[in-house]
Amino acid sequence: MKNTKKTDLRVIKSKESIRESFLSLLIQKPISDISITEISEVANVNRKTFYAHYKSINEIIDEFVDETVKQFKEMMQNSNISDDLKNPYVILEKLNELIYKNYVVFDYILRSDLSTLFIEKIISTLKDQITAIMNINFIGNHEKNDVIFSYVSGGIVFVYKNWFLSNRTQSLSDVSKSLVSIMTYGLKHYEQI
Secondary structure, eight states: OHHHHHHHHHHHHHHHHHHHHHHHHHHHSOGGGOOHHHHHHHHTOOHHHHHHHOSSHHHHHHHHHHHHHHHHHHHHHHSOHHHHHHSHHHHHHHHHHHHHHTHHHHHHHHHSTTHHHHHHHHHHHHHHHHHHHHHHHOOSOHHHHHHHHHHHHHHHHHHHHHHHHSOOOSOHHHHHHHHHHHHHHHHHHHHHO
16 A cells, blocks of 8 residues: 555656646747657656656646646635625736746746637636626626626636736736726726726
């Protein structure tokens, strides 16, 4: 039984090492210039160990995407959405924490071909959480609510994507404050700020 735990720990550590090595290389150069051999060397594992965990570099990226979406879902499910919707800044600050925690991954994904799928997953998660709470608390036309919730969710996510693609002169906190102002008061109020 002890050997299984040691093996499991070694497997976990080698996989973590591969992932961390990949991220450190991704900070230094484009993904097209990163090889499995290089990841293995930096991770201090052989190629066979790499292939025991991943079939390709893209599989590492896919795992990061899935984990990030899962973390976002858990964050939304563990928060008190009805209270947070009274102060949407709280939701956006939680999203900011997730972004800073996974900054390199977000930066790469949002600049790559994976951005569309990733954005769709994040928008869907955000919209589902907002819809769940708003449909409970607000009686109204569900089709109209769907349009509003889609607009808000998509807008938030695309503002964040544009921030990643820009020169990032504003902090994410300032971006969040601007979004809350627009969501709360509309564009007319925002022009006065």
